[in-house]
Amino acid sequence: MDGIASLSTAMAQAKVAQSVQIFALKRASEVAAQGTLALIQGIAAPEARNNPAHLGQNIDITA
Structure with a gap:
């Protein structure tokens, strides 16, 4: 039983x-x-940033 x-x-x-x-x-x-x-809410939308319009449009791929 135990x-x-x-x-x-x-x-x-x-x-x-x-x-x-x-x-x-x-x-x-x-x-x-x-x-x-x-974290997602903390990311600013690209249009909300204070960068000039020409920044962030191109990627330099040369090394």
């Missing part, structure tokens, strides 16, 4: 641990998404 009780307890603990890990993974994903969104 084996069944300890097995049941171990399975319950494993289920709780798995639930905690899933919660932590979801929370980390949400934090990463918020950080990514903040």
